[in-house]
Amino acid sequence: MIPFVAVVSLRNQESRTFRLWIPLVLVWLLLLPLAVLATPFIFIACLVCGVNPFRGVAVIWQILWALNDTELEVEHRSAGMSFHIL
């Protein structure tokens, strides 16, 4: 399943943590019309470069599918940040 939510946590010097839930569903929905508009150009670019466009779309879809559970944390004395895709 493609990820639906990303959680960004930010910690400042006073150790206050701000947690931001980003609904990726909305991002995908916003990007969908753009992707549809860009499809012919992407197809032409793929054909020019000698790349199978269907394979390209499949790989991008697999990458989106596999993004779940990706986690990045950076902790420092004065600040911290974490990013988690659910």
Place this chain on the structure above:
Amino acid sequence: MAFSHGSRSDRAVTKQGNRGFSRWGRRIMNEHRRQILEMLSQGKISADEAERLISAVEQPAARSADSDTASAEKTRPKYLRVQVDSEDDGGHDGPTKVNVRVPMQLLRAGVKLAYLIPTAALQKANLAMHEKGIPVDLTQIKPENLEELVEQLSDLTVDVDQKDQRAKVKVRVFCE
């Protein structure tokens, strides 16, 4: 700077142990089967008894093969983890910790991007790598090689310790 690169020895030993055990088990099973067939040819046992004995000998072997497959599935890692611990001795910045967890599935999907790289670009990359003294022909890399590469990552552990005058940095890359 100390750099060590090796496989997860415990897991490798277990895998080798399992493989060795199953090979040994198969040899024993063949020996038993040969003895049963000999007894049958000498008329000591009937064909029915021989069949029953052979099936009794084969069952534990099949069970152990199943458990081997199950344990291999169980130990298949799900994530690639990169941890960086930096301790600043100067006292200005303080320690910094970076922790990245990448799903193996994402690695597999990312590796598939390599199939999409046009041949001309691969040749350019080849040239650049040859100039740097890395004799790798990227055009010869097949999808199955890349799959195998990702599979082998499960046995990889990289530890880098750097002790500088100002800072100590420890990097760990492993699969879990």
